[in-house]
Amino acid sequence: MLPYIVTSSCGEHRESGILKHGFFAPSFLHESTLLEAELETRTDKGMVSQVSTFNSSTAIGFDERMLLHSEVEMKSHPHPERPDRLRAIAASLATAGIFPGRCYPIPAREITKEELEMVHSAENIQAVEVSSNVISCYFTPDTYANKHSAQAARLAAGLCADLASEVFSGRAKNGFALVRPPGHHAGVKQAMGFCLHNNAAVSALAAQAAGAKKVLIVDWDVHHGNGTQEIFEQNKSVLYISLHRHEFGRFYPGTGAADEVGTMGAEGYCVNVPWSQSGVGDNDYIFAFKQVVLPIASAFAPDLTIISAGFDAARGDPLGMCDVTPAGYAQMTYLLNIVSGGKLLVILEGGYNLRSISSSATAVxxxxxxxxxxxxxxxxxxxxxxxxxxxxxxxxxxNFWPVLESSFSQLQSQYEIYTTQRRKPRKKRGRGVVPPLCWRWSRKRLLYHLLKGQLRVRGKGF
Structure with missing residues (x-):
């Protein structure tokens, strides 16, 4: 269960005015018609794909019906996974003139049951669908649903699947899925951790259905994507790399230790970077990217890269309590953009401080x-x-990626020097002032004790 403690930082949007511009709610029916007309032309000799003006642009997946997914039960604090998350990001993008403006929307559709069955069990899919018949329900104590949640989850998964196909095919330069509910905790058999359907997993399989042979998923959400790892832990065609707080299994969901590497012949295709404490910032993430993520990604040579982009490791997030800045997220995106020829899809996962999530997503x-x-x-x-x-x-x-051997040897030597230099010598306890023996046994004994007490207060103990 995610302990959703809401701090004052989570309410910064009330004063910052981040929502005053509203949110972008496009008319997808009209825009999808225009988009299809520009993306494809047909001739009498057959279907001919025409190079679109959009293929050099960034595609955005968004549908306002995903805002209807919300917690019905009234509590003392709003649930951290709430509609304002998308509103805040959309408002930030609109203010910056990015969307609408420089990016284009793709038409929304609901994922099909057949597509979901490639990822989830039939029982899990049915459990989510049944929630549309009730006013409110909970899959876990922190994972809610209302009568609109099943459709919101289908729309999120459908948008992610179509974005993956658009990016892989080259019809879009890259893409950003502005979707909720999030997905990376949703496993084969269960919805959990605010997640109903696994959007990243659906996207990876959609890209493979479109012709991609190898897909890389990099998950920088502060929580380990246990659902994504479970789905692909026996699959050598999908490489899953996660950077997350772990704290030796004490941080939710408790999975994602460094020795969880994949199973059944797919060892090495799960890579976990488990931080041992909170407060992790830009330098640690970029260091891990350069030492671990990029060398392995380059050796794997994916056809498409998907980022499970939770922004709950951002500075000010009430759940993550880490220190990644918008510039740090931008740098990580830039580094991953060189992998798979720039075919990059970013999917929103967590992130619960509205100011942090909106500025970080905009930077990405x-x-x-x-x-x-x-x-x-x-x-x-x-x-x-x-x-x-x-x-x-x-x-x-x-042991699975020989490209790391030289880095390991070099870093091991650096670590020994690093720890030696940072180890501070222990201060010796000073003897202070040694009084004459006559002070101890004369009429000046009282003065001696007074002096002793003053020196102790000043830190110069005997």
């Missing part, structure tokens, strides 16, 4: 549009705990 989409990430951490200096985590991951994954 600006990179998708071709803008510079704004900062270049060529040689990031990680924390001691961060370096230890990366070293532990390399020690395991080098």
């Amino acid at each position: 989409i600006k990179v998708l549009l071709g803008e510079s990430p704004g900062c270049d951490l060529d040689d990031p200096l990680p924390s001691r705990a961060g370096m230890k985590t990366v070293l532990d991951v390399l020690a395991i994954q080098k």
Whole structure:
């Protein structure tokens, strides 16, 4: 269960005015007709795909019906996974002139049962569908549904599947799925962790149905995507890499240790970077990207890269309590954009501080549009705990990815020097002032004790 503690930072939108511009609710029926007309022309000799003006643009997947998914039961604090998350991002994009404007929407559709059955069990799909017949229900104590939730989940999955096909086929340069409910905790048999259908898994299989042979999923949500790992842990055609708080299994959902590497011949195709503490920031993430994520991704050579983009590791998030900035997310996006020839799909997962999620998502989409990430951490200096985590991951994954061998040896030497330099010498306890023996046994004994007490207060104990 996700302990959704709502802090004052989560209500910053009330003062910041992030929602005052409203949100973009496009008329998809009209725009989809125009889009289809521009994307494809037909001739008497057969169907001929025409190069579209859109194939150099970023596609956005959004539908306002996903805002109807909300918690019905009134509580003292709003559920962190709430409609305002999408509204805040959409308002930020509209204010920046990005969407509508520089990006184009794809027409929304609901995922089919047949497509979902490639990911989830029939019982799981049916359980989500049944929720449309009730006013309110809970799959787990923190995973709610109302009568609109099943449709919202189908729309989210359908948009993600179509975005994956658009990006892989080249009809879109790249894409961003502005969707909810999120998906990476949803496994084969269960909905959990705010998630109903696994959007990233549906996207990966949709891309493979469109012809992609290998798909990379990078999950930077602060929580481990246990559902995505479960779905693909025996699959060598989908590489899953996750960076998340783990704290030796004490952080939700408790999975994602470095030694969880895949099973049944697919060992090495699950890569977990489990942070051992909170407060992890840009330097640790970029360091892990350069030491682990990018070398493995390059060796895997995917046809499409999918980011499970939770922004709950962002600075100010009440659940993640980490310190990644919008510039850090932009830099990670920029680094992944060189993988798979720029065929990149970003799917929204978590993120519960409205200011953080909106600024981070906007920074990511600006990179998708071709803008510079704004900062270049060529040689990031990680924390001691961060370096230890990366070293532990390399020690395991080098057995499956030989490209990591040299990095592991080099980093091991650096870590020994690093820890030696950072180890502070223990201060010796000073003897302070040694009084004359006569003070102790003369009429000045009282003065001696007074002096002793003053020196202790000043930190100069005997």
